[in-house]
Amino acid sequence: MKISTLQENLKTGVYIVSHIAGKNVNLPILSNVLIKASKDGINLITTDLEMGIISKIRGKVETEGKYTVNAKVLSDYVSLLPNQKINLEKKDNILTVCSENYKTSIKGQEAEDYPLIPKIDKNIYFKLNIEEFKKALSQVIFSVSISDTRIELTGVLFSFSKNGLTLASTDSFRLSEKKVKVTTNIETEDEIKVVIPSKTLQEVIRILSTIREGEINRDENEIVFYISENQVLFTVKDTELISKLIDGQYPDYTQIIPLENKTVAIINKKEFVRAIKASSIFSKSGVNDVNLDFPLGKNKIIISSTSSLTGENITELDAKVDGDDNGVVVNYKYLLDGLNNIEGDSVRMEIVNNNTPCILKSEKDDNYLYLIMPIKQ
Amino acid sequence: MKISTLQENLKTGVYIVSHIAGKNVNLPILSNVLIKASKDGINLITTDLEMGIISKIRGKVETEGKYTVNAKVLSDYVSLLPNQKINLEKKDNILTVCSENYKTSIKGQEAEDYPLIPKIDKNIYFKLNIEEFKKALSQVIFSVSISDTRIELTGVLFSFSKNGLTLASTDSFRLSEKKVKVTTNIETEDEIKVVIPSKTLQEVIRILSTIREGEINRDENEIVFYISENQVLFTVKDTELISKLIDGQYPDYTQIIPLENKTVAIINKKEFVRAIKASSIFSKSGVNDVNLDFPLGKNKIIISSTSSLTGENITELDAKVDGDDNGVVVNYKYLLDGLNNIEGDSVRMEIVNNNTPCILKSEKDDNYLYLIMPIKQ
Numbered sequence: 103m104k105i106s107t108l109q110e111n112l113k114t115g116v117y118i119v120s121h122i123a124g125k126n127v128n129l130p131i132l133s134n135v136l137i138k139a140s141k142d143g144i145n146l147i148t149t150d151l152e153m154g155i156i157s158k159i160r161g162k163v164e165t166e167g168k169y170t171v172n173a174k175v176l177s178d179y180v181s182l183l184p185n186q187k188i189n190l191e192k193k194d195n196i197l198t199v200c201s202e203n204y205k206t207s208i209k210g211q212e213a214e215d216y217p218l219i220p221k222i223d224k225n226i227y228f229k230l231n232i233e234e235f236k237k238a239l240s241q242v243i244f245s246v247s248i249s250d251t252r253i254e255l256t257g258v259l260f261s262f263s264k265n266g267l268t269l270a271s272t273d274s275f276r277l278s279e280k281k282v283k284v285t286t287n288i289e290t291e292d293e294i295k296v297v298i299p300s301k302t303l304q305e306v307i308r309i310l311s312t313i314r315e316g317e318i319n320r321d322e323n324e325i326v327f328y329i330s331e332n333q334v335l336f337t338v339k340d341t342e343l344i345s346k347l348i349d350g351q352y353p354d355y356t357q358i359i360p361l362e363n364k365t366v367a368i369i370n371k372k373e374f375v376r377a378i379k380a381s382s383i384f385s386k387s388g389v390n391d392v393n394l395d396f397p398l399g400k401n402k403i404i405i406s407s408t409s410s411l412t413g414e415n416i417t418e419l420d421a422k423v424d425g426d427d428n429g430v431v432v433n434y435k436y437l438l439d440g441l442n443n444i445e446g447d448s449v450r451m452e453i454v455n456n457n458t459p460c461i462l463k464s465e466k467d468d469n470y471l472y473l474i475m476p477i478k479q
Numbered sequence: 480m481k482i483s484t485l486q487e488n489l490k491t492g493v494y495i496v497s498h499i500a501g502k503n504v505n506l507p508i509l510s511n512v513l514i515k516a517s518k519d520g521i522n523l524i525t526t527d528l529e530m531g532i533i534s535k536i537r538g539k540v541e542t543e544g545k546y547t548v549n550a551k552v553l554s555d556y557v558s559l560l561p562n563q564k565i566n567l568e569k570k571d572n573i574l575t576v577c578s579e580n581y582k583t584s585i586k587g588q589e590a591e592d593y594p595l596i597p598k599i600d601k602n603i604y605f606k607l608n609i610e611e612f613k614k615a616l617s618q619v620i621f622s623v624s625i626s627d628t629r630i631e632l633t634g635v636l637f638s639f640s641k642n643g644l645t646l647a648s649t650d651s652f653r654l655s656e657k658k659v660k661v662t663t664n665i666e667t668e669d670e671i672k673v674v675i676p677s678k679t680l681q682e683v684i685r686i687l688s689t690i691r692e693g694e695i696n697r698d699e700n701e702i703v704f705y706i707s708e709n710q711v712l713f714t715v716k717d718t719e720l721i722s723k724l725i726d727g728q729y730p731d732y733t734q735i736i737p738l739e740n741k742t743v744a745i746i747n748k749k750e751f752v753r754a755i756k757a758s759s760i761f762s763k764s765g766v767n768d769v770n771l772d773f774p775l776g777k778n779k780i781i782i783s784s785t786s787s788l789t790g791e792n793i794t795e796l797d798a799k800v801d802g803d804d805n806g807v808v809v810n811y812k813y814l815l816d817g818l819n820n821i822e823g824d825s826v827r828m829e830i831v832n833n834n835t836p837c838i839l840k841s842e843k844d845d846n847y848l849y850l851i852m853p854i855k856q
Contacts, residue, residue, distance in 0.1 A: 175760055175789050182757045196790060204757060208790040380559045380581060383552055412552050413573060413585040 103167025103192040105139045107159055109185045109201065115159035116177045118309055118341055119148040122155060123173035129217075134170035135177075136216045137190070137197075139163045147219060148173060153302050153345035154219035155309070168213035171197050175208055222335045222344055226294070228262050228284045228327045232338065235325055236310050238269055238280045239303055241443045241470055246300040247273035254350030257297040262329065264288055271300075272355055274475075276436045277459075278443070279355075281469040297352050298334055302345040306336055313339055358459060359473060363452040365396050365425035367403055368465065371449045374405075375441055377417040381407040382434040384415040391477050392434045396453065398427035407434075428453045430460050431477040437462075440472035480544025480569040482516045484536055486562045486578065492536040493554045495686055495718055496525040499532060500550035506594075511547035512554075513593045514567070514574075516540045524596060525550060530679050530722035531596035532686070545590035548574050552585055599712045599721055603671070605639050605661045605704045609715065612702055613687050615646055615657045616680055618820045618847055623677040624650035631727030634674040639706065641665055648677075649732055651852075653813045654836075655820070656732075658846040674729050675711055679722040683713055690716055735836060736850060740829040742773050742802035744780055745842065748826045751782075752818055754794040758784040759811040761792040768854050769811045773830065775804035784811075805830045807837050808854040814839075817849035 119135055126132040129151075136147040146157045169192040179199065180188070186201045196207040239258075247255035252274075261268040264286050270279045288294075310325070328335040336343045381392045385407040395404040403421045408414040430453050441449060446466040453460045456479065462472040496512055503509040506528075513524040523534045546569045556576065557565070563578045573584040616635075624632035629651075638645040641663050647656045665671075687702070705712040713720045758769045762784040772781040780798045785791040807830050818826060823843040830837045833856065839849040 172789065178760050179757060179792075182753055184753075203795045204754075204792070205794070206757070206761070206790065206792040209788070376559055376561075377581075380556060380583070383555050384583070411586070412549065413583065415556075415581070415583040417582075418580045 103137070103139050103169055104165040104190070105137075105144055105161055105163050106187055106189045107144065107161030109180060109183045109188050111159045111161060112188055112190075113177075113180050113183075114312065115146045115157040116173065116180055118157045118312055119146045119155045120173035120177040121308060122150045122153065122305060123148045124150060126150075131170060131211055131215050132217070133172055133174070134211060134216065135173040136168060136170045136213055138168040138213070140166050147216075149217055149219055151217065152299065153305065153343060155305070156219065156342045156344075158340040167192055169197055169210050170213055170216050171208045171210035179206060179208070219344060220333065222328055222330050222333050224328045224335075226286070226288055226329050228267065228286045228329070229324045230267065230282060230284055230327070232310060232313070232323050232325050234282055236307065238282045239307055241280050242269045242271045242278040243300055243303055243307070244439055244443070245273055245276050245278045245472075246271045249273070252350075254297050254348055254352050257299045257348040258303055259352045259355075260296050260298055260327075262286070262288075262294045262296075262327075263291065265291075270352075270355055272353075275433065276440065276475065277355055277358070277471075277473040278440075279359075279471045279473075294329055295352065296329060296334060297348040297350060299345065299348055302334075302343070306343060309341055309343065310338065359471070360452075360454050360458055360461065363425070363454050363461070365423065365428035365453040367396055367424075367451045367453075368422040368448050369403060369419065369451060370421070371441055371444060371447055373419050374449060375438065377405045377419055378434050378437055378441075380417055381405045381415050382438075383407075384409045384412050385434055387411075389477065390433045390435050391431050392437070393429065393431050394451075394453075395429040396423050396425075396427065428455065430456045431479060432460065432474050433477060436474045440474065443470070443472065445470075480514070480516050480546055481542040481567070482514075482521055482538055482540050483564055483566045484521065484538030486557060486560045486565050488536045488538060489565055489567075490554075490557050490560075491689065492523045492534040492717075493550065493557055495534045495689055496523045496532045497550035497554040498685060499527045499530065499682060500525045501527060503527075508547060508588055508592050509594070510549055510551070511588060511593065512550040513545060513547045513590055515545040515590070517543050524593075526594055526596055528594065529676065530682065530720060532682070533596065533719045533721075535717040544569055546574055546587050547590055547593050548585045548587035556583060556585070596721060597710065599705055599707050599710050601705045601712070603663070603665055603706050605644065605663045605706070606701045607644065607659060607661055607704070609687060609690070609700050609702050611659055613684065615659045616684055618657050619646045619648045619655040620677055620680055620684070621816055621820070622650055622653050622655045622849075623648045626650070629727075631674050631725055631729050634676045634725040635680055636729045636732075637673050637675055637704075639663070639665075639671045639673075639704075640668065642668075647729075647732055649730075652810065653817065653852065654732055654735070654850040655817075656736075656848045656850075671706055672729065673706060673711060674725040674727060676722065676725055679711075679720070683720060686718055686720065687715065736848070737829075737831050737835055737838065740802070740831050740838070742800065742805035742830045744773055744801075744828045744830075745799040745825050746780060746796065746828060747798070748818055748821060748824055750796050751826065752815065754782045754796055755811050755814055755818075757794055758782045758792050759815075760784075761786045761789050762811055764788075766854065767810045767812050768808050769814070770806065770808050771828075771830075772806040773800050773802075773804065805832065807833050808856055809837065809851050810854060813851045817851065820847070820849065822847070 138145045199206045259270045325338045393406045406416045440462045445464045450463045515522045576583045636647045702715045770783045783793045817839045822841045827840045
């Protein structure tokens with residue numbers, strides 16, 4: 103194998119694939135990146151056996167071949183080099199990496215020992231705008247469960263249909279739901295539901311973040327999903343990520359979303375965040391409770407907390423409040439998470455009573471909903 | 480006690496003093512800040528028994544008195560409030576903190592239980608420009624010893640005289656020395672040598688960093704040191720920090736600085752840092768060795784390393800080299816630390832031989848010297 107490329111191309115490609123190359127005691131070669139040079143060009147490949155990433159980079163193939171070297175060593179080294187032409191060549195059991203003043207030999211392992219990346223049928227596709235998808239994903243991924251007791255809750259539910267995509271996640275304490283537009287080649291009204299591991303989605307977010315806006319022209323501003331029974335393939339620009347799906351029945355979360363409410367408040371988001379943080383200092387450790395009160399006809403909300411250790415706090419905020427006299431106690435961390443993902447200057451809060459989930463919505467974006475289970479007193 | 484002040488004043492004052500208020504199992508009150516309101520104004524006070532900080536804040540004293548509350552709770556809470564007038568009042572065993580919409584009660588402890596901050600004789604003073612002192616301190620503090628086996632090496636040696644101040648530190652692997660100008664009231668040529676704990680100096684750096692440049696007028700751009708036998712007092716603006724000194728004989732470090740050299744190289748600093756980092760990837764783990772070679776008459780230096788695990792690297796850099804054919808092996812971390820503190824685009828490196836310390840200097844600043852012990856082969 104003998105190839106040449108620009109430092110910038112190699113650096114970006116190695117950066118994209120090397121993150122999932124980790125230490126695996128049983129299979130040390132998984133800490134390597136597979137460099138594959140063929141008539142089709144230069145591909146950099148990694149896998150952690152749950153997912154695989156393939157990044158095609160621009161460059162010249164002088165002699166075809168393939169080889170693997172430690173991903174971190176290659177990534178650390180290449181990122182330091184000046185942006186010049188780099189020659190890479192396999193010689194016996196080393197890869198030589200040479201540019202103008204820098205000469206390096208990296209020890210490696212034969213490509214034959216590297217696991218194969220599975221293929222996927224490309225029968226069904228869904229296309230999404232990259233920026234919209236990135237934002238939607240960030241609005242739901244934070245509320246996946248971190249506990250393995252219900253494995254399906256550790257992923258995000260993707261419900262695809264020809265009418266759109268609904269993303270949802272819940273850790274059973276709070277729930278996020280977001281709807282986005284898609285284009286697709288399926289024609290029936292049927293929904294396709296898959297649960298994608300949050301680790302895979304975090305990798306997708308990371309890859310999308312490395313693609314600078316300037317690099318995307320109008321034809322390339324889409325991420326494409328291919329769905330099969332057990333796997334999902336994301337393709338964006340010159341990068342492909344293929345991942346296993348989570349095998350498990352996702353609960354019908356729509357059942358817990360209240361259909362009606364008794365009290366609706368429109369609150370300045372910045373002031374609300376500040377008041378919640380102030381109250382959080384005096385909430386009970388481990389419980390993280392803050393009280394929200396909506397006194398009848400006063401157009402204000404009262405945020406309060408009391409701790410036997412530190413003291414107590416009461417904050418009054420002006421707000422537009424309609425409906426019944428009401429109150430609810432919630433975990434301030436979940437409340438702040440939700441507010442952090444609500445767009446615009448104000449937030450709409452809907453309360454039924456102190457035993458029923460309350461809902462946060464944006465006044466600007468009707469496609470996003472955040473729900474918090476109350477702390478029962 | 481009943482006082483009022485602006486949020487901004489209280490926030491800055493509490494921020495300055497609260498950092499050293501930590502958890503002390505034997506003396507829980509040390510996690511508190513002492514608020515003292517008297518005819519002299521409002522003082523915020525903390526101590527960790529090794530040092531004490533006093534910050535005077537602007538405000539109105541309605542009723543004199545003193546009280547202590549948890550420093551972290553007060554700091555977290557006050558930093559969230561809007562910049563409005565805040566009223567603080569002691570009532571029984573709580574401190575009420577009220578501004579327009581925010582009402583808080585913080586539980587506290589009586590001031591009588593708080594340790595006294597010692598006083599110091601103000602007979603001998605030294606004044607330094609704040610910016611010069613901050614920079615000088617940052618250039619030496621990183622090379623203090625982190626091991627307690629020789630307690631005197633965990634501090635920075637301050638050698639004061641009427642001609643100036645010399646700061647020095649060494650962990651016995653490398654050494655930093657910096658000279659700065661002072662004004663003083665002592666008249667003899669005698670040197671006053673004290674060793675100040677690095678923890679104290681880090682606190683001084685932190686305090687100096689909170690003082691924004693805009694806040695300092697021409698008369699206030701000095702930090703003043705008062706030295707006594709066992710203690711040092713720093714005063715800057717409205718803040719005082721008093722600290723114990725380290726009791727121990729600092730070694731005569733000047734003995735290990737070579738008086739002559741055989742080879743001098745002037746090297747582009749940015750390129751040198753890049754080449755060292757590239758070589759560091761292939762240096763022996765734990766040893767961190769990189770080889771520096773200065774071949775005779777070639778006007779270049781060769782940076783190289785070899786690891787049995789990862790591979791090897793050779794980088795050639797153009798440089799202005801005078802003197803003998805020479806070479807030295809050093810720890811790349813120490814070399815990078817030094818380069819990080821050398822001012823200007825190029826660095827002057829002085830080598831005797833591969834068994835003698837080598838020296839880094841700035842071409843711009845004759846008052847700074849950095850020395851590295853070689854790794855003997």
